[in-house]
Amino acid sequence: MAETATTAEGEAPAGPAGRQRMDSVLPELRAMWWETGVRARAEAGLFAVFAELPRLIWAALRVSWRVDRVRTLVVVATTVGAGVMAAFGLLATQRVLVELFAGGPTAEKVVAALPALAALAAATALRAGMATAMGYAQNGLAPKVDREVERGLFEVTTAVRLEAFDADAFADDMERASRGADSTTDLVQSSMNLLAGLAGLLAVAVAVAVIHPLLLVALLVATMPNAWASLRAGHLRYQTYAAGSVRRRRVWLLHRLMAERDSAPELRSYGLRRFLLDQYDRVMGVETDIQLALARRVTTTTTVGSMIAGVATAVVYVLLGLLLVDGQIPLAAAATCVVAVQSAQRSLSVVTFQVDRVYTEGQHFRDYTGFMTRAAAYLPDETAHPAGAVPDRLREVHVDAVTLCYPDRDVPAVDQVTLTIEAGQTVAFVGENGSGKSTLAAMIATLRAPTGGTIRWNGRPLPEWDVDALRARIAVVTQEYHKWPFTAATNIAIGDIGAEPGQDRIEAAAARAVAHEMITELPHGYETLLDRTFANGQDLSGGQWQRITAARGFLRNVELLIMDEPSSALDPRAEDALFQAIRDRQGRATTILITHRLANVRHADQIYVLHHGALVEAGTHDELMTARGRYSELFALQAAGYDTRQTAAAPLPHQTTGA
Numbered sequence: 166m167a168e169t170a171t172t173a174e175g176e177a178p179a180g181p182a183g184r185q186r187m188d189s190v191l192p193e194l195r196a197m198w199w200e201t202g203v204r205a206r207a208e209a210g211l212f213a214v215f216a217e218l219p220r221l222i223w224a225a226l227r228v229s230w231r232v233d234r235v236r237t238l239v240v241v242a243t244t245v246g247a248g249v250m251a252a253f254g255l256l257a258t259q260r261v262l263v264e265l266f267a268g269g270p271t272a273e274k275v276v277a278a279l280p281a282l283a284a285l286a287a288a289t290a291l292r293a294g295m296a297t298a299m300g301y302a303q304n305g306l307a308p309k310v311d312r313e314v315e316r317g318l319f320e321v322t323t324a325v326r327l328e329a330f331d332a333d334a335f336a337d338d339m340e341r342a343s344r345g346a347d348s349t350t351d352l353v354q355s356s357m358n359l360l361a362g363l364a365g366l367l368a369v370a371v372a373v374a375v376i377h378p379l380l381l382v383a384l385l386v387a388t389m390p391n392a393w394a395s396l397r398a399g400h401l402r403y404q405t406y407a408a409g410s411v412r413r414r415r416v417w418l419l420h421r422l423m424a425e426r427d428s429a430p431e432l433r434s435y436g437l438r439r440f441l442l443d444q445y446d447r448v449m450g451v452e453t454d455i456q457l458a459l460a461r462r463v464t465t466t467t468t469v470g471s472m473i474a475g476v477a478t479a480v481v482y483v484l485l486g487l488l489l490v491d492g493q494i495p496l497a498a499a500a501t502c503v504v505a506v507q508s509a510q511r512s513l514s515v516v517t518f519q520v521d522r523v524y525t526e527g528q529h530f531r532d533y534t535g536f537m538t539r540a541a542a543y544l545p546d547e548t549a550h551p552a553g554a555v556p557d558r559l560r561e562v563h564v565d566a567v568t569l570c571y572p573d574r575d576v577p578a579v580d581q582v583t584l585t586i587e588a589g590q591t592v593a594f595v596g597e598n599g600s601g602k603s604t605l606a607a608m609i610a611t612l613r614a615p616t617g618g619t620i621r622w623n624g625r626p627l628p629e630w631d632v633d634a635l636r637a638r639i640a641v642v643t644q645e646y647h648k649w650p651f652t653a654a655t656n657i658a659i660g661d662i663g664a665e666p667g668q669d670r671i672e673a674a675a676a677r678a679v680a681h682e683m684i685t686e687l688p689h690g691y692e693t694l695l696d697r698t699f700a701n702g703q704d705l706s707g708g709q710w711q712r713i714t715a716a717r718g719f720l721r722n723v724e725l726l727i728m729d730e731p732s733s734a735l736d737p738r739a740e741d742a743l744f745q746a747i748r749d750r751q752g753r754a755t756t757i758l759i760t761h762r763l764a765n766v767r768h769a770d771q772i773y774v775l776h777h778g779a780l781v782e783a784g785t786h787d788e789l790m791t792a793r794g795r796y797s798e799l800f801a802l803q804a805a806g807y808d809t810r811q812t813a814a815a816p817l818p819h820q821t822t823g824a
């Protein structure tokens with residue numbers, strides 16, 4: 166099955182040209198190396214399934230125990246109790262039948278059978294009571310397990326280093342992990358049900374063996390074929406699931422592209438509707454073929470299983486008849502065996518269904534636990550610096566020969582950069598697109614770790630400080646800000662959420678970022694929900710969002726403020742006011758400013774010019790202009806755009822090739 170899926174994944178619907186186009190548009194549809202492990206597991210035989218079950222059940226019991234001991238105990242106790250009652254009930258049935266098939270008047274036989282009948286009634290009632298208690302305890306466990314596991318996942322996804330999100334495999338791993346988290350409740354429930362089914366089956370087996378050992382063989386023959394078929398069907402389903410991880414992610418992406426607000430305007434203006442629908446049809450064409458092939462194989466397997474089971478049951482009944490005729494077993498035992506076979510078949514269909522589910526959900530659960538283990542590699546290394554010191558007030562940030570290579574890149578994004586920023590300075594990082602400014606700022610902000618060199622805060626390397634305490638002293642207004650789906654006030658307050666800032670602080674920060682008036686004009690002022698997908702929610706323009714983002718940075722009022730392209734969408738008045746607010750910090754607090762609007766960095770104490778990751782120039786505006794290097798070239802180029810005389814008369818300075 167995995168082979169079918171693999172081939173289908175790479176297939177374009179229409180010949181070599183279609184295949185080529187499909188590959189170039191949807192390269193992720195090709196099978197990827199990290200799927201190999203999943204496939205290998207999915208291709209494990211039925212023996213491997215059984216070998217794995219105890220471990221999976223044990224894992225489920227451990228999760229359940231951790232979440233709620235009382236309910237787990239109730240489930241285990243009632244499972245065992247219900248099994249004992251089932252065995253007891255069958256033996257009581259046999260006793261009733263023995264009395265009823267004995268010689269003598271019917272009234273006397275019924276009276277003789279009464280104690281056994283009473284025992285049977287009591288066993289049945291107790292069993293029903295235990296099943297109810299088990300169901301109640303299980304239902305209570307489900308939401309708790311869900312919460313525990315999902316929270317565990319979020320604990321990790323919110324703590325891993327940013328690098329994790331650069332790795333392609335991580336995104337897919339996480340997709341399967343969140344499916345695995347959803348599966349945990351199912352794993353716990355199906356493990357409990359499986360245990361209950363097994364207890365029932367064991368009870369029937371014990372009772373039948375007590376009546377006549379040969380009947381045990383009959384029981385096995387009548388029940389095994391269906392068990393095999395349903396196990397095989399579950400196995401096929403998981404193989405298909407494992408092979409389609411990338412495809413599902415693609416469909417999910419297409420879902421979002423075609424149904425979400427963000428992409429709606431471009432989708433229409435570029436006429437992408439047909440293009441995206443075609444992509445959807447291609448992926449889903451492959452998916453539908455795979456699902457149809459799966460349905461065919463599952464139906465064939467279960468049909469063959471049922472046919473063999475039918476023949477086997479007939480053989481058992483013939484065997485019983487022969488034993489009866491031969492006088493090997495009494496009539497009561499034969500009748501009890503018929504009841505037992507039916508009861509065992511019911512129990513076994515529960516068991517096999519649950520084995521299938523435990524195995525299938527268990528694979529997903531292992532995706533979850535595997536992810537949690539793998540993600541640990543991306544967690545901050547607390548063992549290297551167990552008790553990070555609490556940083557003192559910033560005096561100096563020293564960047565010493567710092568390099569950062571992104572994992573999949575040959576050339577470093579930041580290359581051997583050395584510079585020092587003194588407290589109170591406003592420094593600017595400038596340079597063409599892709600020259601490494603944001604990456605360098607992210608390292609100073611502790612968001613990324615250098616792959617070479619050291620960054621020191623007051624002389625001590627960043628990893629030796631307590632990272633949370635350090636981050637509390639730094640505010641970052643990123644270029645790729647996030648539109649948090651909260652109210653305008655909360656959107657600003659999250660800049661210093663731990664301090665629970667009051668309305669006056671929020672408004673003061675908004676005023677510095679030229680956002681106050683704009684917010685008060687919103688339908689509900691600061692309480693306006695900034696998410697169009699909710700009732701009464703509002704959206705803002707790009708520039709308005711940027712003001713809110715800047716307010717978030719100002720609210721924090723920290724020693725080091727990093728502003729990465731804070732004004733790219735601002736109108737001239739707002740931009741001027743924002744840079745005035747940044748200049749107000751000069752001498753009091755430290756600011757790192759990244760901007761392409763070079764007029765705004767003229768006042769900076771130091772300007773660092775980056776090119777292809779390397780620091781190529783440093784100095785004040787006047788020094789750099791006098792040096793007539795890259796900065797002065799970029800500055801003149803920009804200034805020329807505002808100089809009507811020069812624009813009309815003189816040729817523009819030649820721009821050197823940027824990244």
Ligand SMILES: Nc1ncnc2c1ncn2[C@@H]1O[C@H](COP(=O)(O)OP(=O)(O)OP(=O)(O)O)[C@@H](O)[C@H]1O
Binds near residue numbers: 600
């Ligand atoms: N997460 C990432 N994974 C791989 N490469 C990246 C990543 N982020 C940035 N890069 C690459 O690193 C280099 C530096 O990027 P960076 O964002 O630091 O540049 P920048 O100077 O801030 O650019 P801009 O002026 O366009 O904002 C670029 O070549 C970019 O493509």
